[in-house]
Amino acid sequence: MDEKKNEIVADGEGLSRVLAKAREAQKAYAGFSQEQVDAIFFAAARAANKARIPLARLAVEETGMGVMEDKVIKNHFASEYVYNAYRNVKTCGVISRDESGGLKTIAEPVGVVAAVIPTTNPTSTAIFKTLLALKTRNAVIISPHPRAKKCTVEAARVVLEAAVAAGAPDGVIAWIDEPAIELTNTLMSEADVILATGGPGMVKAAYSSGKPAIGVGSGNTPVVIDDSASIPLAVNSIIHSKTFDNGMICASEQSVVALDGVYEDVKKEFVKRGCHLLKKDEADKIRAVIIVNGALNAKIVGQSAGKIAEMAGVHVKEGTKILIGEVESTDKSEAFAHEKLSPVLALYRAKTFASALDKADVLVKEGGYGHTSVLYANTDGAAAEKIRIFGERMKTGRTLINMPASHGAIGDLYNFRMTPSLTLGCGSWGGNSTSENVGVKHLLNIKTVAERRKNMLWFRTPEKVYIKRGCLPVALDELKFALGKKKAFIVTDSFLYKSGATAPVTARLDELGVTYNVFYNVQPDPTLSCAKEGAAALRAFGPDVIIAFGGGSAMDCAKIMWVLYEHPEADFADMAMRFCDIRKRVYTFPKMGEKAYFIAIPTSAGTGSEVTPFAVITDGDTGQKYPLADYELLPDMAIVDADVMASAPKGLTAASGIDALTHALEAYASVMATDYTDALALQAVKLIFKHLPAAYKQGGENMESREGMANAASIAGMAFANAFLGVCHSMAHKLGAFHHLPHGIANALLIGEVMRFNCCEAPPKMGTFPQYEYPRAKSRYAQLSAEAGFGGKTDGEKVDSLIAAIDKLKNDVDIKPCIQDYGVSESAFLSTLDAMSEAAFDDQCTGANPRYPLISEIKQMYLNAYYGKTDGKWTAV
Secondary structure, three states, X not given: OOHHHOOOOOOHHHHHHHHHHHHHHHHHHOOOOHHHHHHHHHHHHHHHHHOHHHHHHHHHHHHOOOOHHHHHHHXXXXXXXXXXXXXXXXXXXXXXXXXXXXXXXXXXXXXXXXXXXXXXXXXXXXXXXXXXHHHOOOEEEEEOOHHHHHHHHHHHHHHHHHHHHOOOOOOOEEEOOOOOHHHHHHXXXXXXXXXXXXXXXXXXXXXXXXXXXXXXXXXXXXXXXOOOOOHHHHHHHHHHHXXXXXXXXXXXXXXXXXXXXXXXXXXHHHHHOOOEEOOHHHHHHHHHHHEEOOEEOHHHOOOOHHHHHHHHOOOOOOOOOOEEEEOOOXXXXXXXXXXOOOOEEEXXXXXXXXXXXXXXXXXXXXXXXXXXEEEEOOOOOOHHHHHHHHHHHOOEEEEEEOOOHHHHHOOOOOOOOOOOOOOEEOOHHHOOOOOOEOXXXXXXXXXXXXXXXXXOOOOOOOOEEEEOOOHXXXXXXXXXXXXXXXXXXXXXXXXXXXXXXXXXXXXXXXXXXXXXXXXXXXXXXXXXXXXXXXXXXXXXXXXXXXXXXXXHHHHHHHHHHHHHHHOOOOOHHHHOOOOOOHHHOOOOOOOOOOOOEXXXXXXXXXXXXXXXXEEEEEOOOOOOEEEEEOHHHOOOEEEEOHHHHOXXXXXHHHHHHHHHHHHHHHHXXXXXXXXXXXXXXXXXXXXHHHHHHHHHHHHHHOHHHHHHHHHHHHHHHHHHHHHOOOHHHHHHHHHHHHHOOOHHHHHHHHHHHXXXXXXXXXXXXXXXXXXXXXXXHHHHHHHHHHHOOOOOOOHHHHHHHHHHHHHHHHHHOOXXXXXXXXXOOHHHHHHHHHHHHHHHHOOHHHHHOXXXXXXXXXXXXXXXXXXXXXXXXXXXX
């Protein structure tokens, strides 16, 4: 490439033309393949590597700073190490793919990069930034420091010529020949992203430009030398780093804090290795040349120790490596406490490791927030704990252990997993956008292409479910012969206990030689105080098995007592926390079953609690209900024996029967329904329509229907334990809580209204779950209706037939048609309507409903159910 082709950029018009050319070049380059980019990246890195010596010499000649031989190493690092780190990294097109997860990421360039280059590392930083831009298919325009413009431009030219020769578009790398603040500001405002390396003022300007910026901050690196450290290793690593390029790398050590026990040894080692410990008057003279007019004296930056001493009028031996001032203050008023960018070092003495940390912490906060800190300590034994404490205490993006700061911070030299970089982010502590070593990922836009996927689902039931009339005593045999249990705690209500209903359980336990205690103080809608009372009895008795005997209240209360017994520290507000996906909930439910095995024996056919992971408890003082849902609450064994249900009263049979029907209907329509739950829900519906009327009217005289309902309730329970429920249960929970209606009755009064509501095929909101693809509740209800044997040709007719059959079933078991028929006054109902509607919306069951309800829609459904009217727009047909 002929140098004459490059326009000299010295004003705004020239910069505009170069920007336009860079954009065209980048647009073309963005279409290059990974193979083409990698070839260009290799050619450019190779060219920069070959030019490392002449570029280093040019940098020293132009800036008058640093050590030529060290700048050679910097140039070598910027080309070789950066190339090696990214040679096989994908930066074009698809860079990762997860076929099973349906996810792939695509790398795209950010556009035109404005690269601000410092005077301290002019050629190496230019090489580094241009190579990053080439690897990521970006164009880059260099803004050099005025005192390093020739060497910086030459470094960029070397990389550009090699890149173009390898096929890159001309103009993909450009620069400002005559830098000025105005031109740099224009460049930053016009570029797509800024890669800024320089002083605090330049970095601040970059972040104020209105464009995304990746900048670094000043470094004021403190070093702590613990009394467990190897003194030769520590001191010579510091010297190696601090003298490298005369201390101009921003990560270089600025202060050393040595513990009292090794302080004198540290001093001796510094002197032995050619450093000069300043006397008090000498230190004062050096202070005068470190800070001038309140800022770092630019004349000492990158100069040798001898030259700085000469400037201050201090005599030192020829070849002195570092000037060391023994100081006490870490305040800004102490010149030695500042970043010095030269072979001048502060030395502090600390009595304890804690005080050493305090000093280092102040030094970081005063001038190197977010940059780099170093600790020298033994990595074994007690000292290893100090490494942990140091790492946690220091607010630095790079916390280095037993390595020279200059070489360690830039990565891949003293730790081979650390990203090689000449732009070191300082994070929010230093006002930066990143705390990492900047690399190719910071110059890429990563697009994520996500295909719709259905997450893994589940089907969970108790470990053992025993069924058929007369199974109770046989199932209980397992307590002794299979499980080896010794002490049982029975939880039931006073009616069942006093009526002798628990006798089959206690008699069998007596025969097995299992001692037991009975807690029979459970009330309907059990309270937390009741559960706590029972838990106290549990702890006093110390059982290894809990037997819940009764309806939903007894089983719910027993589950809560189980929790309190195993985890007395449990917080019910946390356990009742709402979740969208039970697998991703914020709160992790405590592990159950460590102390006691849990057996559930239902005495009514409705709640299904014997096979579900749910429980509800009420705080009697506040009225707050805590609905708990977690598979840790799933009983270990369920014993479904219709013989214990024979004498259930008619009202309970009706209410619990319709509750079970609602479980099946909501599980079938749920957004989480699966083939597994569908089969159960459908069978439950068939069994309930077949057996509920006879079980209600004939009771224990028709044990076939009693058993059919017992099975239906548990089968429906297994369905909704995995598919969950819907807004009918949400509304029923609150209707019962506000107006004290039995739960099954509340469901009965609402289910028809909710089904009509769900049938809308263009609802304002749809339930959210990946397997639920579109509104289909209407077709699902129709499918269920057809399978259950109800009439109709269209989906609408089938749904109407199903709702009519439900209404007839409710009538057959003497359930009244609307809420007001149950004595809830209109004034009481309307006064609670808003609160009830909002509470129902927030109920855990609402999320699985196929139509996601608005609060206003819940309110309307309540009104319809209260007055017995149906909103025409929710008619199924």
